[in-house]
Amino acid sequence: MWRAVASNALTFFILLLIVAAGLLAWGRQAYTGPGPLVQAVCFKVERGASLSQVSRALEDQGAVSDARIFRIGAEYSDKGGLLKFGSYLIQPGSSMAEVIDQLTAGGQSTCGREVNFRISVATTDVVLRELDATTNRYVEVVKFDPAAEAVPAEYVEASTADDMRWRITVAEGVTSWQVVEGLKRADFLDGKIEGVPPEGALAPDSYEVDRGADRAALIAEMTERQARIVADLWASRAADLPYDTPEAAMVMASIVEKETGVAEERGRVASVFVNRLRQGMKLQTDPTVIYGITKGEGVLGRGLRQSELRRETPYNTYVIDGLPPGPIANPGRAAIEAALNPETTDFLYFVADGTGGHAFAATLEAHNENVAKWREIEAQQKAAEPAVEGN
Structure with missing residues (x-):
């Protein structure tokens, strides 16, 4: 009798091991295999959120198939306590393992709203935009000139968000004076800039910054980046x-x-x-x-x-x-x-060709012909302009 009991117990134990192994394999597959997302989503990890809260929110948004498996996998990989506050663009088909890697990597938010402070030759403007997760493109929410317009309420409200991304974009061809004057108007930056940097010393580019970043430090980064570009290209001139x-x-x-x-x-x-x-x-x-x-x-x-x-x-x-x-x-x-x-x-010569580009010539005679064509285009454009009625 005891032999039969022992045999049955052993069989039951083996069955339990098989079931456990199967559940483990299924859980591992669910954790590392492709996720259920069909379209990308922008997922926000709230400041101070627990792993349980994040797991349930991910399941609610359809980013993971099972909150419990996600939580167990995160804890097993020692990443459960490493969640970083911010907004993250989770791509279609992302596995739970890929999602937890993304939510614990830290750094700048990869989706949500962004303020782009743009300094160009003729204008300086502020654009509040939001990433459309389905198209992975930014959609403009509001745009304004910080020097000439009242600050829109949408900007004031959105700019207080903890996960807001901040960017300074400097267009090619701006002068150093224009850069300095533009940065003075960026209300999310701090610090003073002592003097105007030498002309040509700043790299036109897009710079991600933190709220409260130092203006002088940003100028230093622009200067260092331009110096690297010049040194790199000079070597292959x-x-x-x-x-x-x-x-x-x-x-x-x-x-x-x-x-x-x-x-x-x-x-x-x-x-x-x-x-x-x-x-x-x-x-x-x-x-x-x-x-x-x-x-x-x-x-x-x-x-x-x-x-x-x-x-x-x-x-x-x-x-x-x-x-x-x-x-x-x-x-x-x-x-x-x-x-x-x-x-x-x-x-040796060039002149506008009416398309936004230029007509080039090697001789003065050919250049004069190009100039005559441009004068004709100018006259046609002027004739096509609507007449302005007097008061």
């Missing part, structure tokens, strides 16, 4: 350029940046000015004349006068020979690369 220092190359890069906003034209525009320098021709470029007038402090807002084109200043390239004494803006990486590796052409 073309041979026989008509300038032999990085400083002179940056002057050329800033001119290229201001002359064209068409990416594929930069190398061609650079070739025109390089060819002119090699032949001893004056550069004759309007942006340098404008910089001599404004000193980089804002935009001119009107056309150049003949008297200004004739006046001798260090930046009037219709009068002086060679390059002006310094950059006229902060060029981006592409413009610097164009200045250091220009296209090989015989072009």
Whole structure:
């Protein structure tokens, strides 16, 4: 009898082990296998939330199939107590293991709302936008000019959120003065900037910052990033350029940046000015004349006068020979690369072609033909403008 009992107990124990092994294998598969999400979701880990709360919220949003398995797996992998506050974009099919890795990695939030403070040549604006998890694209919520408009209520309310992301975007071609003045208006930054950095020293780019970040530290980061770009591209520059220092190359890069906003034209525009320098021709470029007038402090807002084109200043390239004494803006990486590796052409002239780009020419005769075509386009555009009625 006892033998039969022992045999039955052993059989039952083996069955329990088999069931336990099966449950363990099923749980492991559920934890590491593809998750149930069909569309991406933006999931927020509240500050101070427990693993149990997060597990249930994930199950409610359909990000995990079973809150208990997620919790057990997180604790088993020693990540249950490592949850980081923030908003996370969870991709379709993410496994529970991938989700817990994401929620414990920390760093900047990967979804939710973001403030993008944009400093461009003509304007400075603030854009509050929100990531649409289904399209993985940001949708604009509100936009305003911090210098000219009242701060919208949507921005005031949203900017207090703990998981808000903050970004400073500096466009190519802005001057150092414009960057400094723009950063002064960024109400989420702290600290003062002592003086205006040298022209050309700041890297136009997008910078993620924390609320309360120091303005001077951000300027230092921009300066360091630009120095790295210049050093990297200078090392692979073309041979026989008509300038032999990085400083002179940056002057050329800033001119290229201001002359064209068409990416594929930069190398061609650079070739025109390089060819002119090699032949001893004056550069004759309007942006340098404008910089001599404004000193980089804002935009001119009107056309150049003949008297200004004739006046001798260090930046009037219709009068002086060679390059002006310094950059006229902060060029981006592409413009610097164009200045250091220009296209090989015989072009000496260019003029707007009516499409946003330019028509290039190797001879004055061909250039004059291009200018005549542009004048026709200008006249047609002016004729097509609606008439303004008087009061």
